[in-house]
Amino acid sequence: MLIEKVIDYYTELGKKTPGNPFRLSNSGRCARALAYQRFPTAFKAEPMSARVLMILEEGKRVDKWLKEEFRKHCTKEWGREEKEFYIVVDGVKIYGHADGVPTLERYGPTVAELKSMSNFGFRNALQGKTDYSYRCQLNSYVVGGGLNNALWVCYRKETSHLLELFCSKKIAKVETRILTPSGGWLQFAPETPIEDEEWQRAEVTHPFDPNLHQEVIERFHQVIRSTPTKLPEREYGPRLVCEKCEGKGFYLTEKRQIKKACTACNETGKVLEPSLGFPCSHCRFKRYCWPQAKLKYEGKKPLWIVPREAVKDVPIAHIHEELNLQEPQGPMKNPGSETSNEAEVELF
């Protein structure tokens, strides 16, 4: 009939080799993956599925639509679409484009990025837990543009909720407030669930993180210095220590602090069957990093299992572990079934 032709088109597109790794949108991606990408004759990327590409296409269309709305309704503030910025690392100019640079009433020129999100990413954004790679990207735009602020406009695909995540050198702490139908602002705490019908928009403030820029510089520096035989360390990898008991083999109950044996790891404190988490599980170069990884299904959930022996001596730089590997805690109702932010991240 019709759809197979569209799917075939995206399937072909997914075989394309990823391009230049030196882009500001790659500021927070794994240095090793960027190095693989830099040497396409030595390292062949796995194809991207048609489905992932179509999710990305949908995201681009939401961006386009939101820009149109801003052009129409925010004529005073909105402007400088696709503004180009760059930072320089070891003499290499690394370019990026912001969706726009609106001039906000209280804060002045601000780098703006528009993102459509699934429930998973939106829930995290609502809690001020912006994905590490996005924070690096926005940070690089702020630094590259010589500005003080960045604004992330997030659109929740499933329900059309909107939130603005505002990151600024003038903000001291993460705070979320939600506009209720009565017109009042509700201070929001992650542990307070809220029904979808009870709100339409939210504002999240986030302090600017100057250390992040150092991490970005260091990452690109490593990629620039790499060769096919001298690659940067892996930034991610399978977890080997049991999370539930933190490697102790037992844990203390919350209220009465009674010692209980950890059944998750058979009291060993170890993850018995290590598996790749995000982003390794979705990385197009995982077979180079984890050649022994085997795909297995736990119910319907695909898992890349790696033998413990093959991982235990591999050095992994978990510089941003806590922000990328945590399971989300949901303040929103109907969080859906996503377990990764696959759809939110442009996967090389």
Ligand code: SF4
């Ligand atoms: S598999 Fe993981 S560690 Fe290796 S390049 Fe990809 S993201 Fe980095």
Ligand SMILES: [Zn+2]
């Ligand atoms: Zn345990």
